[in-house]
Amino acid sequence: MGRSELSSVEAVLERLDEHQYLADRGLATSIFLAAELERPLLLEGDAGVGKTEVAKVIAAATGAELIRLQCYEGIDVSQALYEWNYTRQLLHLRTAEATGTAQDSGATELEDELFTTRFLIRRPLLQAIDHGATVPPVLLIDEVDRADDEFEAFLLEALSDYSVTVPELGSFKAEKPPMVIITSNRTRDVHDALKRRALYHWVEHPDFEREVQIIERKAPDVPASLARQVASATGQFREMGMYKPPGIAETLDWANALHLLAETQLTAESVDATLGTLLKYREDQERARRAGIESVIEIALGA
Amino acid sequence: MSNGSFPLPIEGMDGESQSTSERAEVGRASLEKMPPLERLATGFIHALRTGGLTIPISSSLQFTQALRAVGVASGDDVYWAGRATLVTRPEDIAMYDAMFLAYFHRNGTGFKVRFEDEPESASLGTDEGGEDAEGDAGDDDVMALRYSAAETLNQKDFAEFTREEMYEAQKVMNKMRLEPAVRASRRRVRSATGDRNDLRRTVRAAMRTGGEPIQLSRTTTGTRTRSLILLLDVSGSMEAYARVLIRFAHAAVVGRRRVEVFGLGTRLTRMTRQLDSHDVDEAVEAAADAVSDWSGGTRLGAGLKEFNDTWGIRGMARGSIVVILSDGWDRGEPEEMSEEMERLSRAAHQVIWVNPLKFTPGYEPIARGMAAAMPHIDTFLEGHCLDSLSTLADAVGA
Numbered sequence: 278m279g280r281s282e283l284s285s286v287e288a289v290l291e292r293l294d295e296h297q298y299l300a301d302r303g304l305a306t307s308i309f310l311a312a313e314l315e316r317p318l319l320l321e322g323d324a325g326v327g328k329t330e331v332a333k334v335i336a337a338a339t340g341a342e343l344i345r346l347q348c349y350e351g352i353d354v355s356q357a358l359y360e361w362n363y364t365r366q367l368l369h370l371r372t373a374e375a376t377g378t379a380q381d382s383g384a385t386e387l388e389d390e391l392f393t394t395r396f397l398i399r400r401p402l403l404q405a406i407d408h409g410a411t412v413p414p415v416l417l418i419d420e421v422d423r424a425d426d427e428f429e430a431f432l433l434e435a436l437s438d439y440s441v442t443v444p445e446l447g448s449f450k451a452e453k454p455p456m457v458i459i460t461s462n463r464t465r466d467v468h469d470a471l472k473r474r475a476l477y478h479w480v481e482h483p484d485f486e487r488e489v490q491i492i493e494r495k496a497p498d499v500p501a502s503l504a505r506q507v508a509s510a511t512g513q514f515r516e517m518g519m520y521k522p523p524g525i526a527e528t529l530d531w532a533n534a535l536h537l538l539a540e541t542q543l544t545a546e547s548v549d550a551t552l553g554t555l556l557k558y559r560e561d562q563e564r565a566r567r568a569g570i571e572s573v574i575e576i577a578l579g580a
Numbered sequence: 581m582s583n584g585s586f587p588l589p590i591e592g593m594d595g596e597s598q599s600t601s602e603r604a605e606v607g608r609a610s611l612e613k614m615p616p617l618e619r620l621a622t623g624f625i626h627a628l629r630t631g632g633l634t635i636p637i638s639s640s641l642q643f644t645q646a647l648r649a650v651g652v653a654s655g656d657d658v659y660w661a662g663r664a665t666l667v668t669r670p671e672d673i674a675m676y677d678a679m680f681l682a683y684f685h686r687n688g689t690g691f692k693v694r695f696e697d698e699p700e701s702a703s704l705g706t707d708e709g710g711e712d713a714e715g716d717a718g719d720d721d722v723m724a725l726r727y728s729a730a731e732t733l734n735q736k737d738f739a740e741f742t743r744e745e746m747y748e749a750q751k752v753m754n755k756m757r758l759e760p761a762v763r764a765s766r767r768r769v770r771s772a773t774g775d776r777n778d779l780r781r782t783v784r785a786a787m788r789t790g791g792e793p794i795q796l797s798r799t800t801t802g803t804r805t806r807s808l809i810l811l812l813d814v815s816g817s818m819e820a821y822a823r824v825l826i827r828f829a830h831a832a833v834v835g836r837r838r839v840e841v842f843g844l845g846t847r848l849t850r851m852t853r854q855l856d857s858h859d860v861d862e863a864v865e866a867a868a869d870a871v872s873d874w875s876g877g878t879r880l881g882a883g884l885k886e887f888n889d890t891w892g893i894r895g896m897a898r899g900s901i902v903v904i905l906s907d908g909w910d911r912g913e914p915e916e917m918s919e920e921m922e923r924l925s926r927a928a929h930q931v932i933w934v935n936p937l938k939f940t941p942g943y944e945p946i947a948r949g950m951a952a953a954m955p956h957i958d959t960f961l962e963g964h965c966l967d968s969l970s971t972l973a974d975a976v977g978a
Binding site: 286302303306307309310311313314316318321349350351353355361363364366367370374384387388391422423462463464465466469472473474476477478479518520560 | 636638639642645646649650656657660661663664665667668669670673765766767779780782783786787788792793885888889891893894895896919923
């Protein structure tokens with residue numbers, strides 16, 4: 278186990294496959310290059326195309342720890358990098374006072390005591406950089422577009438040489454840099470500087486054959502013929518300009534729902550009854566019905 | 581295309597086969613000395629730049645490293661190595677694909693670098709950018725503001741502006757600060773009367789008093805300005821106004837950071853990046869160039885849909901203040917307009933519609949698109965003169 282699991286594009290494809298993730302060659306090449314060149318990998322794409330899953334699978338395949346940093350608006354250094362454990366520090370001060378050591382040692386010594394690793398809370402970025410493991414961890418920076426752009430600048434600084442500084446303690450530097458996967462739903466443009474630093478891959482919805490394989494893997498109980506019909510119909514729905522094109526999770530939900538209802542193939546009634554598992558906006562469902570569910574089924578049956 | 585395969589007939593890196601005449605071409609000396617792989621990378625990047633992609637020098641280095649890692653035996657690998665290192669936006673994929681085919685497929689006999697069509701030398705070591713360095717240069721050209729003139733300008737219809745008046749109007753617009761309203765933020769700020777203890781500061785302060793926390797620090801919820809989104813109608817019927825309004829948009833972009841500007845014509849164009857230059861003429865020109873259908877027709881509903889789908893609903897419009905500058909003439913279906921406006925108003929905090937025609941005496945919003953949009957608008961304003969723009973600035977901050 279380790280980074281050597283990702284030593285070629287083919288190896289990446291195989292490892293991901295073993296862990297039930299069916300990647301296309303483009304994604305596999307990007308992952309291989311990210312590991313080889315020790316660069317962060319920025320994944321953009323519609324919600325539900327499996328961006329976050331990539332990091333989880335890489336961690337599993339290389340036997341590395343997965344460290345996740347979920348971004349949100351207003352996230353700052355104390356949540357991403359480190360924070361001091363103030364409650365413990367206060368307790369420590371009270372103890373020092375109660376036992377009289379506060380009087381014996383000067384203010385400087387007392388302060389030095391407070392700012393040691395003992396009172397340091399390591400947040401994901403610091404964990405990933407100061408990991409101490411033989412297999413460097415996989416750092417997932419999820420939905421970076423939700424954070425403020427100031428935070429991106431900070432991220433860039435930390436990722437540019439995989440080192441961070443805690444003013445009271447000194448700097449931490451990764452001996453072996455973590456594998457960094459950054460995802461974005463593209464609610465805003467990620468800053469160019471971050472893009473320059475990282476490798477980039479736009480994750481597409483899976484094509485028909487790959488989606489069939491995914492259903493067969495992840496929902497093995499669903500009959501093969503139904504899986505093909507579901508994949509075909511989903512692909513057609515994605516082409517209809519939906520507000521929220523169905524992602525892989527929705528496809529799987531739909532296939533499982535149909536199977537639970539003991540359907541072996543798509544019918545107008547079963548599709549109508551289960552459409553809510555696939556299309557989550559009222560307008561999208563109306564659009565699908567207007568376009569004609571019968572014609573979708575007809576094409577799907579021939580798939 | 582992205583799943584397509586590229587079976588390149590590559591038979592090694594026969595960089596030596598270049599003819600002497602090619603070698604003799606001006607400015608090629610540095611390229612000639614390069615190893616084949618570097619030459620391949622540089623040549624391809626040059627082609628991509630010629631095609632219009634912006635590729636910083638750091639990316640070309642990454643591309644070379646990536647090629648070394650994957651090798652050049654398979655066209656697929658070369659394709660994906662380039663995709664991972666040179667393309668940073670999905671919009672650029674089509675151009676990349678086209679250039680890849682043109683560059684590698686057409687000379688399928690090997691990785692020969694073509695120079696025939698490109699007379700200028702490859703600029704290794706220099707970045708294209710340079711816009712940051714420009715700064716405020718060019719402002720000197722702008723005429724000084726004459727106050728008497730400015731006053732009469734305030735109510736003058738933009739459609740009747742001369743070029744000189746436009747410059748003066750720009751000065752006035754630069755002074756109008758668009759300060760969008762604030763909302764609660766997750767980031768907490770220090771406050772003497774806050775509702776939560778700030779342990780970090782408390783501990784720091786305790787250090788100075790021998791470990792005794794005497795001074796309790798507190799925090800309260802911070803505020804944050806809402807983001808502002810300007811959707812500019814750039815169709816023929818709005819031309820005279822769009823010319824002015826895009827300058828207004830520029831003042832907003834340069835003045836603040838959380839502003840996005842889009843052009844609405846027959847299709848949607850994002851102009852924020854182009855407007856990011858301090859030189860207003862340069863910025864406006866770049867923005868107008870980016871809009872391929874400037875002064876064309878309007879499909880407002882379709883444009884709004886594109887905005888909602890690709891930007892707005894994903895997050896940009898959420899909690900923001902959206903300003904639409906348009907006369908509401910839409911050649912599309914009113915149903916689509918109504919539906920998209922409803923979506924937009926659900927995501928946005930406030931939707932302001934600025935219509936230059938509103939000033940016209942007896943005007944009723946009966947243009948089909950306008951009528952369809954009306955129920956979903958929070959504030960309906962006129963936008964034909966400078967005074968009305970300052971009303972807009974007030975509305976945005978309300």
